[in-house]
Amino acid sequence: MTDSKEHRGWIGKLFGGRRTRAERPAPARPAGEDPRAWARPEELVDLSSLPPHVAEDMVATAALIDEADRxxxxxxxxxxxxxxxxxxxxxxxxxxxxxxxxxxxxxxENGEVEEAIALWLRAAEGPDPGLRQAVGVHLGSIAFTDAAFLVRADPATVLALLPGAWGAGRLGAAVYQASAHRHRDAPAAVRRHLLALDAARYGDLDLAARIAAVPVPDEPPSRRRVEWASGAQLGGCRWSTPGHADGVSAVAAGTVTVDGRPVVVTGGDDGTVRLWDLATGEPVGEPLADHTGPVLAVATADLDGRPVAVSAGTDKAVRVWDLGTRRLLHAPLTGHTGWVTGAATTTLRDRPVAVTCGHDQSVRVWDLATGEPAGAPMGEPAGPGSAYPHRLAAVVTTVLDRRPVAVTGDFEGTIRIWDLAKGRRLRAPLVTGTGAVEALATVSAGGRPTLVVGGSDGTATLWDLASGAQAGERLAGSAPWPQAVAAVTSGAGPVVVTGDTTGMVRLWDPATGRQTAQAFAGPLGRVRTLAASTADGRPVVLVGTGDGRVHRWDPDTEGPVGRPLPGHGDTVTSVTTIGTDGDTLVVSSAWDGTARLWDLATGAEAGTPFTGSGEPVHGTAAAVVDGRPVVVVAEGGETARLWDPVTAAEAGALDHDADVHAVATTTLDGRPVAVTGSADGLVRIWDLGTGEDLHGPLAGHESGVIAAAVTVLDGRPVAVTADEDTVRLWDPAAGTPIGPQITVAPPAGPGPAADPEDEAPPAVELLATAVVDGRPVLAVGCEDGLVHLRDLTTRAPIGGPVHAAGLTAMATARIDDRPALVTGGDDGVVRTWDLTTLTRSGPDLVLPFPVEALAVAPDGRLVVGFGREVGVFGPADPA
Incomplete structure (x- = not known):
């Protein structure tokens, strides 16, 4: 808070000036001049020279403030x-x-924060810089702790305040930013829900509850409230902005400034080069458009005080831009005969130069001032049997033994060091063994020049450039996807940055090989390119993603905000619930090859995650075997494994001849059984107590089984399985099919009827069962987003199909004692349908990522897998 005595000097100046300045009257100014020009304390003049109404207002206002302070x-x-x-x-x-x-x-101080923030926002526009700074301190802390402000304020106002968040406001700012891409243009009720969810993802359930309780005029109350959620995909980026129409393919963040502002330079698949204000993320000028194809490499340099950028790409030419004038310095530089994939800058013989490389396997050096080649191209023929004889992938420059050098990497995983002064390779090539080189960066580690190599095998490796030896352990990402890399030396020492197709960006200590921080740079695209720099001695990471966005991440030296629950390292594939020792647990599985246990009520981790063989897990189902809970895990590798969630031990394996993609459980004459379907189109019924395949493979599907469910028909358990085209019912006791297969007919389209042989039906993807008015009902979800309902007794359709856009997940439940269908879509929306009336029921549930899996717990809680995360939503408290 501002000390009132600090500004009382203004008021004293005003009153004192009125008394003392009469002896030295200031020149009169025109009465029509902006009164604010008279109001600055450092410019106070004799009040007699002011328009009467201005002088009276000044004196009266100063007196009111003085009296209020007292x-x-x-x-x-x-x-x-x-x-x-x-x-x-x-x-x-x-x-x-x-x-x-x-x-x-x-x-x-009285708790009337909303009105206080409105006053501070007005004060932030005033002329006095000291007061602007004072209210900025309030707005950066107090504003972001106020739930009503977060929900109801104009998003543009809140987003403008984000960079100034500090102290207690950091968490609120992070919460607001986490899903701003979803709620900034959404109604206030949707924003309220997403903010509450993101507060829970950060582990602050109190803030989540306060946000959920904010009233929103003319909006219906939420049907469900978030109880907990994991936070594996939380952001952490200081700003994120739409960048290019297509993916961002190159980014440079050097020390160049334009109009006094440090800038980021990016290149995109749309063929443009763009500039961004490093501090705010705002675009600087119009795009630089001269390339005739995607830009694959950019670099920056200072040319005799002029900021320049070098860009190159698929059109094989190198361009040098004057960033001040937004014009080319020279005609495009030609010489490469293939795509130019790498660009860097350095100084050679006191002259700034650009170094480029490409698919023609040549390394070329260009004088930035003249645009002329600085020496002959460097390169060497490919070895015999080379799969990619003409493909260099990346280049960086550094200094080695006081010599400027360029380091290139190719698609065979080979590193070469080039002496730029002599125009030749410096030493024998270095074979990394990490697959194709995806990206290169240099850093000083332990006082030695070190190369960071991002490989196509999902690892980043460090190499001592002086000795050619690998330095330390491989830095492994969460998935075997190509790694983008960057490196920088900060005040805390050298740091390495990696990113991959999962959207996660990681910070590593190269000395220990340990990850020190991470941020999720998606949420809509994979990490394609990275650059790193420093600001105030701290690392700044710039990220370009496949959705065309540019992100700035400042790894926070003050430590992470909130207490997010850990989660999966890849997309969730299923969620279900299971009872154990009087508690209910959530079981979630993911493509990362794990299944995790969560306490349904609290979200606390319950037990040790299942890791199995490490193959992707397609789904899970729960059962009780000999009084103990068991989870059937359908994973790759032709096996469904039985997992005891209490002991975390494997309790058996159900072997197949192909990957298991579908699983469901039921009881048969009191015995727990599992129904599994595999990629070879076979269905099996297993006694979970003995591990016996009761009937052997059941044939009938013409393609891989992709979904399974169970229900009761005429008082006996029934298994339901589906391939892409048909649905079949099975008697688990006899191991025989029940009736003919069910085929989902394609919807009737406009115009003349199509020949049925020419039009394939939409692929079946999901199954669920329910009981409606005492009838067993089957819900079949198809790739076209339609859910078809069938009466399983008569096989007849029930009404028209339900239109669930972008259908990705489906479950049935009883909500308010009525049968309901719950659907999730790739648009991140959960929708509810009344199965009796086939109409929408209640408001949608909006999530920040695509909905991947749904389940409804016995007590009515909704469990949602979205992206890599899991959340639980209970019924909203009655108003």
Whole structure:
């Protein structure tokens, strides 16, 4: 809060100036001049020279503020508030600005934060820089702790305040930013729900509850409230902005400035080069458009005080841009005969140069001032049997033994070091063994020049450039996907940055090989390119993603905000619930080859995750075997494994001849059984107590089984399985099919009827069963987003199909004692349908990522797998 005595000097100046400056009257100024010009304390003049109404306003406002300060010092807060409310009506700055800051502070202490923030926002536009700084401190902390402000404020206002968040406001700012891409243009009710969810993802359930309780005018109350959620995909980026129409393929963040502002330079698949303000993420000028194909490499340099950028790509030419004038310095530089995939800059013989490489396997050096080649191209023929004889993938420059060198990597995983002064390779090539080289960076590790290599095998490796030896362990990402890399030396020492197709960006300590921080840079595209720099001695990471966005991540030296629950390292594939020792657990599985246990009520990790063989897990189902809970895990590798969630031990294996993609469980004459379907189109019924295949493979499907469910028909258990084209019912006791197969007919389209032989039906993807008015009902979800309902007794369709756009997940439940269908889509929306009326029921549930899996717990809680995360939503508290 601002010390009132600090600004009382203004008021003393005003009153004192009126008394003393009469002896030396200042020149009169035109009466029509902006009154704020008279109001700055450092410019005070004899009041007699001011227009009468301005002088009276100044004196009256100063007197009100002075009296309010004294009233507050004596504990008369109500009187101080009344006086300040009169003062904020002034038309003269900065006294109005001071009154707004004072009144906002008083109101915030009284708990009236929304009005206080409105006053501070007005004061932030005032002329006095000291007051602007003071209210900026309030807005960076107090504003982001106020739930009502987060929900109801104009998103543009909140987003503008994000960079100034500090202290207690950091968590609220992170919560707001996490899904801003989803809620900034959404209604306030959707924003409220997403903010509450993201607060829970950060582990602050109190903030989540306060946000959920904010009333939103003219909006229906939420049907469900978040109880907990994991936070594996939380953001952490300081800003994220739409960049290119297509993916961002190159990024450079050097020390160049344009119009006094440090800038980021990016290249895109749309063929443009763009500039961004490093501090704000705002675009700087219009795109630089001269390339005739995707830009694959960019670099920056200072050319005799002029900021320049080098760009190159699939059109084989190298371009040098004057970033101040936004013009080419030279005609495009030609010489490469293939795509140019790498660009870097350095100094050679006191001249700034660009170094480029490409698919023609040549390394070329260009004088940036003249645009002429600086020496002959460097390169060497490919070895015999080379799969990629002409493909260099990346280049970086550094200094080795006081010599400027370029380091290139190719698609065979080979590293070469080039002496730029002599124009030749410096030593024998280095074979990395990490697959194709995807990206290169250099850093000083332990005082030695070190190369960071991002490989196509999903690892980043460090190499001592002086000795050619590998330095330390491989830095492994969460998946075997190509790694983008960057490196920088910060005040805390060298750091290595990696990113991959999962959207996760990681920070590593090269000395220990340990990950020190991570941020999720998606959420809509994979990491394609990275650059790193420093700001105030701290690392700054720039990320370009496949969705065309550019992100800035500042690894936070103050430590992470919140307490997010850990989660999966890849997309969730299924969620279900299971009872154990009187508690209910959530079981989730993912493509990362794991299954995790969560306490349904609290989200606390319950037991040790299942890891199995490490193959992707397609689904899970729960059962009780000999009084103990068991989870059937359908994973790759032709096996469904039995997992005891209490002991975390494997309790058996159900072997198949192909990958198991579908699993469901039921009881048969009191015995727990599992129904599994595999990629070879076979269905099996297993006794989970003995591990016996009761009937041998059941044939009937013409393609791989992709879904399984169970129900009761005529008082006996029935298994339901589906391939892409048909659905079949099975008697688990006899191991025989029940009736003919069910085929989902394609929807009738406009125009003349199509020949059935020419039009394939939409592929079946999901199954669920329910009981509606005492009838067993089957829901069949297809790739076209339609859910077809069938009466399993008669096989007849029930009504028209339900239109669930982008259908990705489906479950049935009883909600408010009525049968309901719950669907999830790739648009991140959960929708609910009344199965009796086939109409939408209640408001949608919006999530920040695509919905991947759904389940409804016995007590009615909704379990959702979205992206790599898991969340639980209970019924909203009654109003």
């Amino acid at each position: 009233a507050r010092e004596h504990g008369h807060r109500e009187q101080a508030e009344e006086l300040l409310r009169a003062a904020v009506r002034s038309t003269v700055d900065p006294y109005r600005q001071l009154a707004e800051e004072r009144l906002g502070t008083l109101l915030s």
